[in-house]
Amino acid sequence: MKKIFGLILSAAVLGTVLTACGGSGAGVSSSGAAGASEPASVSGSAVNSSVYGTTLADIQAKGELVIGLDDTFAPMGFRDESGNLVGFDIDLATAVCEELGVKATFQPIDWDAKEMELSSGNIDCIWNGMSITPEREEAMSLSQAYLNNKIVIMTKEGVTVSAKEDLANYNIGIQAGSAALEAVTNDAVYASIQDKITEYPTYDEVILDVQAGRLDCMIIDEVYGGYKNAKLGSIFAVSEVDFGDDLYAIGFRKGDAELTQAVNDAINALIESGKAAEISEAWFGADIVVKG
Structure with missing residues (x-):
């Protein structure tokens, strides 16, 4: 789907953004590997918006990976008839977070403001059918391609x-x-x-x-x-x-190369175990996961 990156905020604008983002609604979290029929649960905790230069150790210390997404983008991440957050990316991200030993917290965002949400620290990554483009490769630390x-x-x-x-x-x-x-x-x-x-x-x-x-x-x-x-x-x-x-990839802040690689490793572990193929079959009827 998707999507064009690119603004680097000044310190003055960033301060305003942080104030605005601090009032956003709670994210959606899942501590288990939700299957296609098992929606993620709703978290009552607010998202930490002051994380910069994030490492895997930082994520493990706070116990969650905050994932920004457009919650209308079926079948990657969207609301079912009961309002629960479901989708291919929801299931894959939840499984990846299990590999990392943390909880997946899903934070719906305005997709057109995704760069601002990431730069401000309101989210740790953007994971929702986000396309690889030269501009994004320049502006962000992108994971390996995981879906075509x-x-x-x-x-x-x-x-x-x-x-x-x-x-x-x-x-x-x-x-x-x-x-x-x-x-x-x-x-x-x-x-x-x-x-x-x-x-x-x-x-x-x-x-x-x-x-x-x-x-x-x-x-x-x-x-x-x-x-x-x-x-x-x-x-x-x-x-x-x-x-x-x-090609779809996950977007992290430019300085988060170590966290990016940790997520790559987790995805590859799920590919090796067959779990990624299982999730893909549930949503697409075929294994369309890109091998790293």
């Missing part, structure tokens, strides 16, 4: 996109701050379609407007779009043309 995705074009009935240039004839929806938006803006076709694009805070809103006919198509993560389309009875068509592969 693709940026696809999905259309309502009666709309056909046989080539990217056809998009100029249609109204297009896309999530603000997403990797899909970045892929489109970096493509040669962007100059001819930019006036046709409307950005939305979430992909759920994009999907609703395509359903309602206010949009003709959307450019979206295949993992998310395919999951939602199946739930809706496959009402959208998927174009044969796309905007390329999209």
